[in-house]
Amino acid sequence: xxxxxxxxxxxxxxxxxxxxxxxxxxxxxxxxxxxxxxxxxxxxxxxxxxxxxxxxxxxxxxxxxxxxxxxxxxxxxxxxxxxxxxxxxxxxxxxxxxxxxxxxxxxxxxxxxxxxxxxxxxxxxxxxxxxxxxxxxxxxxxxxxxxxxxxxxxxxxxxxxxxxxxxxxxxxxxxxxxxxxxxxxxxxxxxxxxxxxxxxxxxxxxxxxxxxxxxxxxxxxxxxxxxxxxxxxxxxxxxxxxxxxxxxxxxxxxxxxxxxxxxxxxxxxxxxxxxxxxxxxxxxxxxxxxxxxxxxxxxxxxxxxxxxxxxxxxxxxxxxxxxxxxxxxxxxxx
Amino acid sequence: xxxxxxxxxxxxxxxxxxxxxxxxxxxxxxxxxxxxxxxxxxxxxxxxxxxxxxxxxxxxxxxxxxxxxxxxxxxxxxxxxxxxxxxxxxxxxxxxxxxxxxxxxxxxxxxxxxxxxxxxxxxxxxxxxxxxxxxxxxxxxxxxxxxxxxxxxxxxxxxxxxxxxxxxxxxxxxxxxxxxxxxxxxxxxxxxxxxxxxxxxxxxxxxxxxxxxxxxxxxxxxxxxxxxxxxxxxxxxxxxxxxxxxxxxxxxxxxxxxxxxxxxxxxxxxxxxxxxxxxxxxx
Amino acid sequence: xxxxxxxxxxxxxxxxxxxxxxxxxxxxxxxxxxxxxxxxxxxxxxxxxxxxxxxxxxxxxxxxxxxxxxxxxxxxxxxxxxxxxxxxxxxxxxxxxxxxxxxxxxxxxxxxxxxxxxxxxxxxxxxxxxxxxxxxxxxxxxxxxxxxxxxxxxxxxxxxxxxxxxxxxxxxxxxxxxxxxxxxxxxxxxxxxxxxxxxxxxxxxxxxxxxxxxxxxxxxxxxxxxxxxxxxxxxxxxxxxxxxxxxxxxxxxxxxxxxxxxxxxxxxxxxxxxxxxx
Numbered sequence: 001x002x003x004x005x006x007x008x009x010x011x012x013x014x015x016x017x018x019x020x021x022x023x024x025x026x027x028x029x030x031x032x033x034x035x036x037x038x039x040x041x042x043x044x045x046x047x048x049x050x051x052x053x054x055x056x057x058x059x060x061x062x063x064x065x066x067x068x069x070x071x072x073x074x075x076x077x078x079x080x081x082x083x084x085x086x087x088x089x090x091x092x093x094x095x096x097x098x099x100x101x102x103x104x105x106x107x108x109x110x111x112x113x114x115x116x117x118x119x120x121x122x123x124x125x126x127x128x129x130x131x132x133x134x135x136x137x138x139x140x141x142x143x144x145x146x147x148x149x150x151x152x153x154x155x156x157x158x159x160x161x162x163x164x165x166x167x168x169x170x171x172x173x174x175x176x177x178x179x180x181x182x183x184x185x186x187x188x189x190x191x192x193x194x195x196x197x198x199x200x201x202x203x204x205x206x207x208x209x210x211x212x213x214x215x216x217x218x219x220x221x222x223x224x225x226x227x228x229x230x231x232x233x234x235x236x237x238x239x240x241x242x243x244x245x246x247x248x249x250x251x252x253x254x255x256x257x258x259x260x261x262x263x264x265x266x267x268x269x270x271x272x273x274x275x276x277x278x279x280x281x282x283x284x285x286x287x288x289x290x291x292x293x294x295x296x297x298x299x300x301x302x303x304x305x306x307x308x309x310x311x312x313x314x315x316x317x318x319x320x321x322x323x324x325x326x327x328x329x330x331x332x333x334x
Numbered sequence: 335x336x337x338x339x340x341x342x343x344x345x346x347x348x349x350x351x352x353x354x355x356x357x358x359x360x361x362x363x364x365x366x367x368x369x370x371x372x373x374x375x376x377x378x379x380x381x382x383x384x385x386x387x388x389x390x391x392x393x394x395x396x397x398x399x400x401x402x403x404x405x406x407x408x409x410x411x412x413x414x415x416x417x418x419x420x421x422x423x424x425x426x427x428x429x430x431x432x433x434x435x436x437x438x439x440x441x442x443x444x445x446x447x448x449x450x451x452x453x454x455x456x457x458x459x460x461x462x463x464x465x466x467x468x469x470x471x472x473x474x475x476x477x478x479x480x481x482x483x484x485x486x487x488x489x490x491x492x493x494x495x496x497x498x499x500x501x502x503x504x505x506x507x508x509x510x511x512x513x514x515x516x517x518x519x520x521x522x523x524x525x526x527x528x529x530x531x532x533x534x535x536x537x538x539x540x541x542x543x544x545x546x547x548x549x550x551x552x553x554x555x556x557x558x559x560x561x562x563x564x565x566x567x568x569x570x571x572x573x574x575x576x577x578x579x580x581x582x583x584x585x586x587x588x589x590x591x592x593x594x595x596x597x598x599x600x601x602x603x604x605x606x607x608x609x610x611x612x613x614x615x616x617x
Numbered sequence: 618x619x620x621x622x623x624x625x626x627x628x629x630x631x632x633x634x635x636x637x638x639x640x641x642x643x644x645x646x647x648x649x650x651x652x653x654x655x656x657x658x659x660x661x662x663x664x665x666x667x668x669x670x671x672x673x674x675x676x677x678x679x680x681x682x683x684x685x686x687x688x689x690x691x692x693x694x695x696x697x698x699x700x701x702x703x704x705x706x707x708x709x710x711x712x713x714x715x716x717x718x719x720x721x722x723x724x725x726x727x728x729x730x731x732x733x734x735x736x737x738x739x740x741x742x743x744x745x746x747x748x749x750x751x752x753x754x755x756x757x758x759x760x761x762x763x764x765x766x767x768x769x770x771x772x773x774x775x776x777x778x779x780x781x782x783x784x785x786x787x788x789x790x791x792x793x794x795x796x797x798x799x800x801x802x803x804x805x806x807x808x809x810x811x812x813x814x815x816x817x818x819x820x821x822x823x824x825x826x827x828x829x830x831x832x833x834x835x836x837x838x839x840x841x842x843x844x845x846x847x848x849x850x851x852x853x854x855x856x857x858x859x860x861x862x863x864x865x866x867x868x869x870x871x872x873x874x875x876x877x878x879x880x881x882x883x884x885x886x887x888x889x890x891x892x893x894x895x
Contacts, residue, residue: 146813146823172422180701181708182821184422207424211450212441213798214791217424219542220598226540247602250593252545254427255795256442257554259545261593268558268591272447314811316450316802323448326804331812350757357867361855365662365866372663372671372856379672380679387683387737391729411733414718414725418711419699419790421820428791431781433739433774441799454802466767468750469760477753477860489750 025067030060155289156236163191174239192303201303204278214255218248435503524616534609565615576607664866677741687731697829699822710785779832
């Protein structure tokens with residue numbers, strides 16, 4: 001398209017035939033900047049900055065007006081046509097590529113790293129890096145916190161004197177006061193008196209069924225009406241604690257029908273092992289629960305019981321027998 | 335039509351493609367526009383769906399709340415609210431949402447510890463794989479029902495078994511102590527229990543006996559072979575035998591899986607025995 | 618050449634209205650091409666003998682949209698926190714559900730629709746799957762569509778499972794304990810998967826927020842994408858006629874030997890010389 005070259009005598013004709021283009025000019029940009037500086041100066045520092053802005057605006061306005069009125073003043077408008085430089089096309093050309101002076105340039109070898117190949121590689125490589133930068137921390141955040149930092153808890157269960165020797169209790173307690181009610185648990189507890197080596201012995205059985213974790217129930221009457229022993233309710237450092245006396249003949253699970261005997265051994269149903277137990281210690285005359293451990297079976301009762309202990313395992317996972325190999329690696333527990 | 339077999343029989347894939355091309359041509363020639371014909375049917379059905387959902391929500395609210403203005407009241411569709419989560423409970427019966435009942439009952443079927451993973455992940459995974467692989471296992475082109483006997487038999491079996499498993503899952507119960515005690519007045523009336531049997535029936539409801547035994551329509555359905563005790567007195571076992579059995583079930587019924595209830599103490603065992611010997615059945 | 622009479626006033630008016638309506642559509646079509654797509658979707662041909670059973674798919678879609686909309690509204694008031702409110706002693710999530718049910722206008726309706734809509738959605742998906750199976754509409758060329766459909770079914774049930782925990786009541790808590798431990802019994806990776814789902818060794822507040830994220834963002838995103846693919850394939854490949862239809866689209870021509878009833882094999886044995894037919 002030819003550059004516009006209007007002259008004063010064709011101005012009227014061009015109004016009807018072609019759109020009347022103003023002469024090209026860049027000065028309006030500077031003018032706009034000057035106005036902006038004036039307005040900003042009004043906020044920040046009217047005397048200094050607005051005056052500078054005003055000066056800029058006036059100068060550029062003058063230059064703009066001069067350009068805009070070239071036509072009226074009769075000077076010719078010079079418009080630079082767009083020129084596109086010939087660029088090298090690489091290997092595709094049949095004729096050898098030449099630079100602007102027409103000097104032939106050497107052909108690029110087939111196996112060399114051409115621009116397109118480099119860009120391909122760089123795109124994929126950088127894309128991979130970006131993907132990694134985003135995914136790795138995010139995946140780490142999504143996956144790792146579930147497995148790291150599992151805390152061990154100590155649960156204050158009140159003074160040992162609360163527990164009448166030989167009496168079973170259903171104890172409900174809060175494991176982690178910071179978590180609150182969410183960490184409430186129940187256990188079947190009995191004070192066995194003193195063990196064979198004179199140390200206090202407690203049987204503390206977790207009530208979570210070892211099939212799929214449902215809450216097992218004692219098969220027997222509970223409460224003062226039937227047992228003659230008072231229910232104990234107190235507050236310890238861990239939160240509210242309740243000891244409900246019970247006379248169990250065993251424990252049963254309401255979900256899929258597993259049954260356990262009083263020591264927690266499985267007697268019927270799909271449970272894969274005996275009920276889990278809690279480690280404990282006596283601290284200044286108070287019973288303190290430590291971590292849970294899994295049990296395959298218990299031989300004997302009370303203080304003389306022989307407990308076959310294993311590391312804490314999830315419900316439904318075997319700890320011994322041929323199916324133990326199905327669960328070789330346990331996630332980190334406390 | 336084809337009396338002679340063509341020299342080069344078209345491959346299965348080619349036949350399928352030709353069939354599909356014919357289908358496309360047929361639809362183009364003889365089909366109806368989706369809008370408004372098919373879309374009208376779709377709209378009616380969608381309206382039905384939305385009305386049903388709203389109706390269910392309304393019935394849930396009004397049947398649970400309206401009688402007593404208490405959202406914990408159990409209406410036709412259950413209570414509006416359940417008690418808040420209590421991880422330390424020993425009296426709750428967990429159940430999944432109803433559309434998982436068939437999987438839930440599968441877990442009750444596999445009650446041998448060695449087989450647990452079959453019921454939990456084995457069978458559901460296999461079924462899912464079969465479902466996904468269906469179009470790759472059944473490659474025959476015919477869609478006519480009369481010409482797909484294997485598919486129809488499989489479909490009927492699957493639907494029936496899922497329905498049965500779902501229903502069994504819905505009706506499975508373990509007879510929780512707190513619910514069982516509500517039956518005591520009914521039992522006393524039905525069995526005409528004398529006053530001397532009352533301490534025994536109170537113990538019976540709380541001791542977890544109905545986890546396995548049935549009594550007057552309530553109980554674990556004979557789990558592990560536990561006999562129905564509704565008219566156990568008609569066996570004339572006598573108080574002494576009852577007490578002996580409760581203390582050591584294996585001594586009266588060899589091989590019995592019933593645990594010992596000796597921990598209840600002799601006086602309570604006697605109360606239970608009196609109750610059992612008074613259970614002459616509902617007449 | 619016969620002269621056409623000039624258009625009447627009514628016809629002119631109609632022409633003007635048409636132009637007015639078509640102008641924005643044409644503007645949009647020229648710049649995006651979308652209107653053409655919608656037009657194809659609406660006015661494409663479907664077989665003339667389609668059955669009412671074939672509305673189950675769109676019914677399932679409606680149920681899903683009901684769930685999405687009610688879910689979005691519920692999300693504005695539900696609080697996914699297992700912490701205990703010190704004033705009432707109840708979990709905060711549980712209380713937000715009580716608040717929605719009791720205090721908010723029509724809150725009981727939105728909550729009820731969402732809860733029962735889930736069951737309706739799953740029922741309709743199963744019915745739709747059964748209908749597709751009955752019609753043999755999983756065969757060539759619709760195999761991919763079947764696979765996508767099964768994935769949508771699985772996602773739908775996972776959505777139900779994750780959503781079940783959110784009220785944080787007894788049923789919710791214990792059903793989730795069992796569900797997660799169920800995953801834990803899978804050989805080798807089971808315990809790791811279970812611990813990841815739980816967000817730790819025990820179910821806690823982290824489990825609730827995790828399930829909320831799955832229920833609100835991950836699984837619905839997957840379902841929307843899969844449904845989009847599923848619908849695209851349905852539109853592209855077309856819907857089948859019922860298999861028992863006498864005028865099914867694409868039906869094979871009736872074999873002359875089988876006296877026009879179209880039944881071969883069991884009742885009308887085909888002479889060996891007639892060649893094979895499915």
